[in-house]
Amino acid sequence: MVAPGAAAGTPLGTPWPRTATRGADGVVSVGGVSLHDLATTQGTPLYVVDETDMRGRAAALRTAMTAAFAEQGVEAELFYAGKAFLCRGVARWMTEEGLGIDTASLGELTTALSAGVDPARIGLHGNNKSDAEIELALSEGIGRIVLDSLVEVGRVADAAAALGTRARAMLRVTTGVHAGGHEYISTGHEDQKFGLSVHPARAGEDSPALAALLAILDRPELELLGIHSHIGSQILDPAGFAAAASEVMRLRAELAERSGALVGEVDLGGGFGVAYLPGEVELEPERIAKETASAVAEAAATTGTALPQVSFEPGRSIAGPAGITLYTVGTVKPVRLPEGSDVAERLYVSIDGGMGDNIRPALYGAAYHAELVGRTSAAPLVRARVVGKHCESGDIVVHDVDLPADVHAGDLLAVAVTGAYGRSMASTYNLLPRPGVVAVRAGKVTPLVRRETVADLLALDLG
Template identity: 65%
Template sequence: MPTGGPDAAGAPWSSGVRRRPDGEVEVAGVGVAALAADHGTPAYVLDEADFRARARAYRQAFEAAFAAVGTGVDVYYAGKALLTVAVARWARDEGLCVDTASGGELAVALRADVPGAAIGLHGNNKSDAEVLAALDAGVGRIIVDSLVEVQRVADLAAGRGVVVPVMVRVTTGVHAGGHEYISTAHEDQKFGLSVAPAADGGTSPALAALEAVLARPSLRLLGIHSHIGSQILDPSGFEAAARVVLRLRADLAARTGVLVDEVDLGGGYGIAYLPGEEALEPAPVAREVAGSVAAVCAELGTPLPRISVEPGRAIVGPAGLTLYTVGTVKPVTVSDDDATFTRLYVSVDGGMSDNIRPALYGAQYHAEVVGRASGAEPVLARVVGKHCESGDIVVHQVMLPGDVRAGDLLAVAATGAYGRSMASNYNGLTRPPVVAAVDGTSRVLVRRETLDDLLGLDLG
């Protein structure tokens, strides 16, 4: 999938980002100066057409790949990456279902008129209120995460007099991703039930949970769910995980006579954050996953299940950027491994409150001065925020024009995923707005918080 960029081919910007002849950058035909004037900074800016194109590309690629091997597929937009009412509507418009991970995300999807049947509810510690809200909405699936939850969801469904479709989340032992915190299929973590035999050599927790679901009349076992991590750039992990899950499906059928209808292989498809990085493209990864599923089912002698996948970051991450205004700029002399050099610290009017990922697990981003052209020689810079933390780093290392100065507009690429959804009010900063740009116009999807919003929660 092509990516645009203000300066270099392959830079990680949305397809609607361009640098004008005068040096100013525009997003979907809207100049950054106008965006800053109309909406202030910091601001999350989403390229709506780019988001829609990526959603459509994933749906079409996976539908074509799985149709070719003889089964169907559902693509769920993983709302944890970024979920607003408009974003949920965009995803649904493009034929995607919506995956939620809390009662709040469920409420947003319902406010966007996403049908309950097209919504899934995740979570390793769902409250009774969240489960009941899902039951009342008629969600298409609740992904249960423990044996205790199997019993609890069954009891709540029985109390409502309904039969709820559930999937059991399993940990396959196949893990992938850019950091330990976002790898989710190894054994020593909070998600899912292991497919490995129990400590006493008995039935695996995953198989025990599947059988427990079958034993409860208020539950309908829809299928098995697996998710191996995030920011995955090597698709071989999906093949390995599919093999484990499909074998578990066959084992369950051999024990109970029940061959579940669906298998969810999760998401975690990686994107490009830095110039020169290559993202996973929808069509090749879809063909590889579909081929693996077909091959394993042929080996096992089982019919193909319906498949579901959950790209979130891969759709919204590249579609977004964060626009900042530069404040303090100062050179700092650094000594490292017997070398001495100067690093320019460029402070912006946001920071870890609007993008915690660099501080949380060292995530790397790319930034550029976007409000003007510059002929100055580039210098080594670090973009930092305004918070009272030395770890408040937005971009660890980037080359910026040597004449970068207070008042410049600076944009950080590929921040559509997890910026707003993980944002905070640290140091009393208000969270930025989410602004959509399309066809030369912009509009606010989520307004900027105000000090009145903050003070309104404080009862004194």
């Protein structure tokens, strides 16, 4: 399924996958594979992952972080955040590129283990871990359990005692640093469900984070690896990481002063931003690495403590830009807008998917870009809105985009930067089966996740 002339095609550039090109016939190819051929053989909707791009992004981040922190004389370690998109194939890619796997549920943890990932290279997050998740993590000997509350300190310690093992633990803290593109994905502020605050509730008291760290040290069933912070998602300015690093390093020094224990690792989470629209600029790996390494070194000097090993958990920045979603256009309907609107008429372009395969626009107004990828067009561009087929007026995939005026039923349309959270957050609303996922690389197609069918949905229905 190599696209004719794909090698001579014109690169699409941001925000499309790095191997995306458009041929003279208007057909777009990714990974040397024609999207027209993919739609014909695999059907639509379809998630398409550029394996070369995804691997390359993982490798670039690992290289940049390793080099920047090596200049400070310490190691940097990366864990791919499975919540972005995880399947066994992706788990293997990430470990082959030198990353561990960060999980947040029984399903993610089991997927990583079943992919053959070394348990020592797996972490488990979650603000409400189940007994089954804790027991599996401990019995498999995973490398780290990120504790999220004082209650969880006792639960994990008790579970480890019952199994006759010792849990390797970190504590998630909230630094008060606000970062991210939307309130729902900003996780460093204190009025939210994750972690424990580094700030005391009252003068003269220990902060909730310090109290929990001391509690961990009091339990011989727990080995305290370090302190974890995650400040948000879709962050485009490294200043937030620098501010969070300063707070975490201060807490680390405070713990050492109180207990004599200087923890060996600081995890600064992920959330590195990407470009979703043409003209946007993503956060470059080298910039993140250099500025964060400098901030950690400065905080170590300020607190008079040795530099820790530093870890990160990127997800979106690796998976997001490497993936697209391929759709077939159905109904096209012009809608006259009220006087005073930004345009007199908007073209509503309906596709064969929608909020079931990309909930982010409906959930928090995420902006995406779409283009026709199956032909050329000389028609003028008109303002359009790409909408799905679910029974919701808010079922909008792309709020505003300029598309050729002659867009019609049967056209192929692709939405960029859906590699992160598209499949992971997909649902079967209206009993629409979830799309499959394929990887493309060097002209070859590798199925990663099978397309669901109505028969799959009925198999769960007990009648």
